Amino acid sequence: MTQHPVEKTSVTLLGLGAMGTALARTWLAAGHPLTVWNRTPARAAALAAEGARVADSAADAVAANTLVVVCLLDDASTDEVLAGADLTGKDLVNLITSTPAQARARAVWADRRGARYLDGGIMAVPPMIGAPEAGGYVFYSGSRGLFEQHRETLGVPAGATYVGEDAGFAALHDVALLSAMYGMFAGAAHAFALIRKEDIDPASLAPLLADWLVAMAPAVHQTAGQLRSGDYTEGVVSNLAMQVAGTPTFLSTAEQQGVSPELLSPYFALMRRRLAEGSGEEDLTGVIDLLVR
Numbered sequence: 545m546t547q548h549p550v551e552k553t554s555v556t557l558l559g560l561g562a563m564g565t566a567l568a569r570t571w572l573a574a575g576h577p578l579t580v581w582n583r584t585p586a587r588a589a590a591l592a593a594e595g596a597r598v599a600d601s602a603a604d605a606v607a608a609n610t611l612v613v614v615c616l617l618d619d620a621s622t623d624e625v626l627a628g629a630d631l632t633g634k635d636l637v638n639l640i641t642s643t644p645a646q647a648r649a650r651a652v653w654a655d656r657r658g659a660r661y662l663d664g665g666i667m668a669v670p671p672m673i674g675a676p677e678a679g680g681y682v683f684y685s686g687s688r689g690l691f692e693q694h695r696e697t698l699g700v701p702a703g704a705t706y707v708g709e710d711a712g713f714a715a716l717h718d719v720a721l722l723s724a725m726y727g728m729f730a731g732a733a734h735a736f737a738l739i740r741k742e743d744i745d746p747a748s749l750a751p752l753l754a755d756w757l758v759a760m761a762p763a764v765h766q767t768a769g770q771l772r773s774g775d776y777t778e779g780v781v782s783n784l785a786m787q788v789a790g791t792p793t794f795l796s797t798a799e800q801q802g803v804s805p806e807l808l809s810p811y812f813a814l815m816r817r818r819l820a821e822g823s824g825e826e827d828l829t830g831v832i833d834l835l836v837r
Contacts, residue, residue, distance in 0.1 A: 552697075554576065555609060556611065557581075558616060566670040571700055578597065580596045581602050602629055606631065614638045622640060641715075662686040663714045666680075667683065681702050683705050684698065685706070686709065734803065771832065784827065788815050795809070818831055
């Protein structure tokens with residue numbers, strides 16, 4: 545019995561920076577016909593040797609395939625690069641880093657130009673692309689039909705996670721997770737600063753710090769449950785009043801160690817504000833409400 549190979553979806557990719565090149569190589573390795581374009585043509589030479597077709601212009605690249613993936617610098621670059629392209633009937637997947645508002649505006653813009661639109665937020669760095677064991681993935685939001693049709697192709701470079709038809713949701717999820725990451729980095733920076741002048745090897749603190757952060761991470765589930773129910777006292781172990789009472793120790797220790805408290809002080813100030821409202825028996829969840837304008 546003759547076996548007929550499954551035809552792989554052809555892809556157009558605009559933008560060959562570090563991330564774009566990583567995406568390109570995974571699609572090529574998986575057997576997807578690939579057309580690429582980059583403002584600096586020299587960056588496409590290596591991919592051409594690996595089987596990619598190099599388009600002379602962005603418009604030519606867009607014309608080559610239905611599925612068009614954009615991996616450019618920013619929203620303004622997308623405007624500039626796609627200005628002269630015919631998007632009628634195209635499936636446009638935008639993987640630039642953007643705000644939710646920019647993504648929503650781009651979805652309207654694409655619809656007016658006759659294209660289906662999907663916005664993406666890449667939760668990975670280039671070395672994680674094409675390496676499933678690394679755990680990278682991409683948030684997608686916008687046209688559900690487009691996502692379902694191209695789910696397999698979009699899942700080749702990294703896991704594909706659909707988060708809703710609101711085109712801004714991928715960017716929102718992306719920034720929410722990265723914001724939490726930077727908060728974690730801020731806490732780790734303060735921790736290392738506290739021992740910086742002592743005879744303590746940072747490498748000895750690192751595994752303790754990593755294990756502690758992992759142990760604390762599940763607290764986000766309790767926070768989510770309290771936000772959903774509206775009961776911020778549910779399941780509380782260490783209440784707000786107790787935690788506020790302990791903050792002077794952290795600030796005094798920082799002062800004694802010659803460390804600026806600027807990474808901790810804003811959060812502690814929010815905790816004190818929440819306590820002043822008479823919510824001492826609740827968890828730290830109420831701080832979230834102070835942040836929402």
